[in-house]
Amino acid sequence: MQCLCYKSTSHLKVEADFGADPIWCHQCSYNLDISSIPLSNSLKQELNDWVLDFGKWYDWKHEQVIKSKSHWVDKHNQLGEILTEKVKQELSPSFTVTFVPYKH
Template identity: 35%
Template sequence: MRCFCENEGLDLKLEADFCPDPLWCCKCGCNLEIDEFSISSHLKSEIRQWLYNYEQLSNYEARSEELFKFYKEHNSQGLQLAEKIQSELGEQYTICYYPS
């Protein structure tokens, strides 16, 4: 993992954004590549699908109830993904989820 911290950060956040990967260093804010972490390829695929679904929001023309439902589902999935990432990386890292 490469970030701008003098000592590589172990506190990470999962947050969807319109960027390649949704993992960030909590200390310096650097965007981190999920491929640099020892998590399963299945979980990486889940994360990428979750991020892709978020990116599709820019094409989403819906009523406010539908958008609320989308965000609620997105955030629920994000919390589950953060727990899975935490489980696979172990206690060495702290993973926090930042909802959209």
């Protein structure tokens, strides 16, 4: 997997962002194409579903978490931790994987 570091990366991070795949280079923060990551199709689908839920609790007009849905942020982060553990299991020992929670 090539990133902006111009070398193959072995340290990845799992992080949700609007309109982006959930796997990033940990060093340069380049968003990696999930199809290039050697993960099972079922885990790729779980990660994609997780990212799609990311915007359901965000108020785009005011650029903040919707107050009545702030508990969804915690659920999002909990699921992100679970998914990161699955990514670690599938990519170990070739990759180090870190989870980056959404901070509100």
